Amino acid sequence: MPRTKQELYALLSDAVVEMDEDTSVALSNESVEAGYDAFETIDQGLAKGMERAGKLFDESEYFVPELLMCADALNAGVNILKPYIKTEEQSEKHRIVIGVIEGDTHDIGKNLVKLMLSSAGFEVIDLGRDVPPISFVENAIKENAEIIMMSSLMTTTMDGMKETIQLLNEKGVREQFKVAVGGGPVSSGFAEKIGADGYSSNANQAVKLANEWCRQIK
């Protein structure tokens, strides 16, 4: 007897939490064959699992390696389901430009934020690591983003965040974007000092911040 939608979604969510790529792929195929809605399968199954994984990360049950493996299980399923998403369901996503500031190549934290944002339904434009301030500004404008997120793991490179905000001001586009900063040496005090709109200490907080801002934007 075929599984109901609800059963399948719960199992998919479990597969992500349990970091099980093979099961995620098998269940995603099963969903396609059963004719269940692909978008809903991602939203109610895989993404729910990633949300649970994020919570476990918050509770210090999971750490970076586990979260990365959950994301692999999520992506393995999404890759199966993506071609079956109906076009009318592909609503405009909120766009976020993200990167590690110039001089810094530590991108573990940034990658975590990116992955939690993507699984929470944002379109994330990843500029990578070692990104010059001007590149944040140009790409945010070009990509028509609503949010800019910058991270740094070294005190040496924090000045670049300030410079990015100055450049936004100089170009007269500061009001078009919400700017968040994060990373090891960064604090909410520093965020305020350089004129950023927000600070997040971890990937889950970054998602909360982005959700909050997008509610204000729309």
Next chain:
Amino acid sequence: MLTPKERLLNALTGKAADRPPVICPGGMMNAAVVDVMNKTGNTLPDGHFTPEAMSRLAYDVYENTGFENFGIPFCMTVEAEALGSSVDFGSLKCEPKIQEERFMSVKDVAFVQEGSIEKQPRAEAVIQSIYALSKKYPDVPAIGSLTGPISTAASIVDPMIFLKELRREKERAHQVIDYVTNQLISYAKQMADNGASVISIADPTATGEILGPKMFEEYAVCYLNKIADAVHEAGIPVIIHICGDVLMIKPQLKQLHGNVLSVDAIADLKSLKDSLENQRTMGNISTYLLEFSDAEKVYQRTKHLLTKNIDVLAPACGLSTSTPLENITAFTAAVKEQ
């Protein structure tokens, strides 16, 4: 009166000293700030390459900052470069970084002969610089800085893949880290044989926050201790620096074999010391404070820190190259007044 070397060695081995030493061990935690380099004209990135340039800059830092040691090198890329990764050497203001990791997976890592790090020209320069400084200034401890085993492994294998493989490819991950560890031991022994008074290991990828307590124990503690034991066998003490919030990994920190445990500013050293029983502690003036505050605040904060029975005073993490020199000297002077 004790020489700086005697004072540091006493502090690291639990012998009495007139006051705690104040040091900056080099590597990730080096004090080659722009203010010093502009004053003396001996600059980075030149100081990353030859023993002469390295020694000049290490001496300038010692002379101008008040730190009571030589700390070499000024980056944490020497080891990974020697094991095959490419490095961007940065600029006066910006420290070197790994441009591209040599391998995509622990499964791809090709093992090269043990002793390969010290054959690489920059590692050779480190060893020669330690030799020259320790001969010329026998009273000042020369600290050889080592990038820790997890960070070095995550600098030769793509770090995101590496972290997953700590779970997915456990056996191979252990083999690769053990290989890296043996390479680091051979290099550290060369530093010890050539006059290093202390080896300082910083392993910023191996934090409780990234790995969690279980993996921190399985990977970081195990291989850090293997290095510490080997360095002890070579006859000199070991500093181990752990980045980030250490609250969650206190039981694991107790197991570390370093002579002193250096931690980030987030940790309260007094309560940490109390709960770690016999671990000696090093730290932990905030590098944020050093960069953005003023000399008076740094001085006050240092005086407060001195009440906490810390064995060795040092910056809590890597110093920003734009840290004002007068803030650094306010820190070291406050300790020396004791």
